[in-house]
Structures are given as structure tokens and as C-alpha cells.
Amino acid sequence: MASCFEHFLTMHRPMKFSGGVIHHLLLREVHHNKQSDDMRFMLGTHEVKFSMVKFCLITGLRFRVVPDTNRYVNMDNGLIHRYFGGRDEILPVELRDVLSRDEFQQAYDIVKLYLIYVLNWILKGLEERVKIPVWQLRLVDDLDAFDAFP
Template identity: 60%
Template sequence: MASCFGHFLTMHREMKFFDDIIHRLLLRELHHNGPTDGMHFMLGNQSVRFLKVEFCLIIGLRFGVVPDTTKYAAVENSIHERYFSGADEVSLEEIRGVVTGTEFRKANDAVKLCLLYMLNRILMGVDKRFKIPVWQFQLVEELDAFDAFPWGAHVYRHSIYSFKHALNG
């Protein structure tokens, strides 16, 4: 699994993020009186929108009502306990260190840690110093529940917030 993760890290480094395109798009944001959970832009003489529908078509993740994440309970003998001693804060960099340099104690531990890493680093686009919320550790313990979670809605909400606050200094 570590070699698979190593291949993923190599691919991730080779991916290009076109921040100048995103920046130029954000400079063309139209402020409107419509729904606040989306964005509108002026491109040339056309007004274009970026709402849940467009995001859903692009990303292909499950949408739905995001449950109250404070209700997730701690799990006995979880990956959070086994590899991070149940620490309140675990960074993506720490997860990477465990995945690339640890013998796993249970069969699916590497899969669970890779899911958390890819969710936050790739889909959410957060910095490697980002601290993984404890509820994500609790949710990933049950892979069916993790898969059923409406990640599309969660990532969309995070993306819109990030885009709307990207130009605030």
C-alpha cells in the first residue's frame, strides 16, 4: 500500500493547479441577490453561474443533507488511537508520514488513512498542515458510512466558502 501511496504522491506533485485562472475568474465575480450558496461570473459579455448543479456534474460525488458531524462517537481501537494516540490534532503531513513509513496493524488501516488524505488534500485542497477533524477519523472507521456520506455537498460548501474569501486579504 505504501508504494501505491508513493505513486499517488508522485502524481499529485506532477498535477498542475492553474491558480492564475482561478484568480482571474474570481476577479470577475458578480454579486447578486440570488442564492448565497453559489457564485456568478461575467466572462466576456456572458453571465455564467457556478452552483451545486454544475459542481455535482463536475465532481461526481454524492450530494444530500450533510449530517451533524458532532454526533459521531469515538471508536474503540480506531486508527486515530492506534497511530496518533487519539490526539486532538493530526495534520495531513502526519498522516502521510504514517502511510509512507509504518507497518499497518490491521488490513484496512492504510486504505482509511489514504481516504482521509485524498479527501482533504485533493478534494478539499487544504494545506498539508491542515488538522483533520476528529469526526472524519470516526466516520472512516465504517467504510460503508464513509462512502454514503454526502461528500459532494461537504466539498461544495467548503469550496464556495474558500472561493468567496480567496480575495480577502
């Protein structure tokens, strides 16, 4: 007999994101003092755990200790120099301006800049007033290193 999870994996109906479902789930979060890396929710009378491993399986994202970001050196001709004049503080509006100009000096620059955009405003949900961490622009200059980053 197939488990509920196996049945879920075999469904072929397209699924849509529902902010309402996520909101109601988060309203039912149970805060706990246990040393664990999971989120817990009360669904009816059942406590449901959502572990980091399940998060990785569902999203495809990795988790582990974040490496020291000071090791990402400033490349002489990296994104920071090509599009932001080598400055250490870059605002979201500046990134959007560069992306909207649609003029890129190297072939993969648009991909690298959009990765920074997705990381900060989709995955991390940063606010517009928060500056882009410069180490991210240094990291994305090496797409292999960026892809391996947790």
C-alpha cells in the same frame, strides 16, 4: 441537432487540468446577494451560472446538509487508536509519517488514511498547520458511512 453540452460529452480527447484557466475564471466571478447556491461569472458580456447540481454532475461529489458529526463515536480499535495513540489532535505531518511508514495493521487502513489525506488537502485545500478533524477519522472507520457523507 445536438446541444453544445451533448457535443462536449462526446469529445474523446483527453483533457488536462489547467490552473491558469481556473484562476482566470475565478477572477471573473460576479458576487451577488441573491439567495441561490450558484457561482456566477462574467465571460465577455455573458453572465454564466455554475450551480451546485452542475458541480455534482461534473465532480461526482454530493452535497446536502452535513449531518451532526458528534454522532461518530470513537471506536476502541479505530484508526485514532491504532496510529495516533487515541489523541484528539492530529497534525498533517503525523498523517504523512504514518502513510510513509507503509506498515498498516489492517488491510483497508491505507485506503482510509489516504481518503482523509485527499479530503483535506486536495478537495478542501487545507493548510499544513490546520489539524485534522478527529470526527473525520471516526467517520472513515466506516467506509460505507464515509462514502455516503456529503
